[in-house]
Amino acid sequence: MLDISRDIQSLSNFKRNTYSAIAQMKQTGEPIILTVNGKAEVVVQDAKSYQQLLEKIEKLEAVAGIKQGLAEIKSGKTRPVAEFMQEMQQKHGISS
Structure with missing residues (x-):
């Protein structure tokens, strides 16, 4: 289940912490929603x-x-x- 405090982050933060975000997705199996200027723009998910x-x-x-x-x-x-x-x-x- 999507955890708003964990699974929604800015694109800038994702770029700075890409490896930890990938590890998080692999561990939780949940996608991360990336925001640009405060609006949801992209969903990133691990391949599995x-x-x-x-x-x-x-x-x-x-x-x-x-x-x-x-x-x-x-x-x-x-x-x-x-x-x-x-x-x-x-x-x-x-x-x-």
Whole structure:
């Protein structure tokens, strides 16, 4: 969880203390939000945590796709596979 007192810092401070900031990110797994003129501008994250975030997003997208497919089945937006195969064979000139 983001700790405002620890995980938000100025870009200038980050530049002065880059190695300690990297060590902090590796230890906590949390990103650091960098500010410029008092406004949040950039989020910096260690590579391992970023990879984990990407993997979580991929799983969530897969779950969302499965839910959508199940909803389409439930609402009757499907057709028999034999019908689909026949249509594709005719459309692309594939012999059975």
